[in-house]
Amino acid sequence: MQGVTVVDHPLVQHKLTIMRDKNTSTASFRRLLREISLLLCYEVTRELEMTTRTIETPLETMEAPILEGKKLVFASVLRAGNGLLEGMLELVPAARVAHIGLYRDHETLQAVEYFFKAPSDLENRLVIVVDPMLATANSAVAAVTKLKERGATNLRFVCLLAAPEGIEHFTSEHPDVPVFTAAIDKCLNEKGYIVPGLGDAGDRMYGTK
Template identity: 75%
Template sequence: MTHQHLTVVDHPLVQHKLTLMRDKTTSTASFRRLLREISLLLAYEVTRELEMTTTRIETPLQPMDAPLLEGKKLALISILRAGNGLMDGILELIPAARVGFIGLYRDPETLQPVEYYCKVPSELDSRMSIVVDPMLATGNSSVAAIDMLKAKGARNIRFLCLLASPEGVARMKEAHPDVPIVTASLDECLNDHGYIVPGLGDAGDRMFGTK
């Protein structure tokens, strides 16, 4: 399902793996493996619009003009800490990507993001930047991360998440209408604590076995 601002990847393998991840009985090791696998599948969609050029090569049979990625290596930006789970799978597909990290935590009272770390690749103005975070809940952290990237020159930005809430999608669309969102599911809503429902719990805790 694709709208101008939001793409929900409904591929059967994506949806199957997501169901296993939602199940509260799924172990930490299995959750981590599934997240890596599903991120690789989602990466196909989020990189669909990478710029292409051609280069002259010789196959075993004849010369040909063959397609090749053009421009600078793309930048993968992980919103710590849970974003690292998505990052691992994407790097298997695009090992030459440049990698950055933005550290934000959500204040439990205000639900607003608080920055504690930022290290991103150079020349963001000439790279596609893919921001990754498993959960697009309130959207506050995502908006803050993209604000930071734009302040550093990024212009061509995508946001990749495992689950999104309608509230988070609306917040992102309001703040950054130029940033497409790719997700495996648009869930029902947020609860009173700002968690996605039905969701899968706290992605970072389930990934790292913490509470």
């Protein structure tokens, strides 16, 4: 699908399969989500802008590559997004963090906002939005819309699983925002869950129902 990158690295796919298994424990699910987030973060940051800096190694002076521009922002769609956020911060500990509180109305399936906190000057930063599931995409669309209203212009979206319906909805609303996912599943069921999926990522991560 145009604008969508499927990260099909063998380690990502192996860990995702274990996460899908309903018998995987909460502790294992949480650990695997953190591990996968590191691998996804490598892919979504592959084209970061670089410059060079003069440094002294123990042997000589050299021009060494270094990231250019302001620190990037990870924007977590609460609460499940925090599972991806934790792993990505291990890889990029200097990143800024935004939190977007959204929940899905189980009757309408629409996203309802209850919290938003983000760094200033988003227009000068790459913003990577993280949420494990791109199902109906209502939450993802709402989160990106809110970030754009606050000035963000360079955004990417990262998820574990995506449904074709969610991708179509998201890319129609935000065609300028690339999507990175570990897998595109079959479809949504009547309750708006991804099939075959892995269940509710937040519940499985935190051991709630």
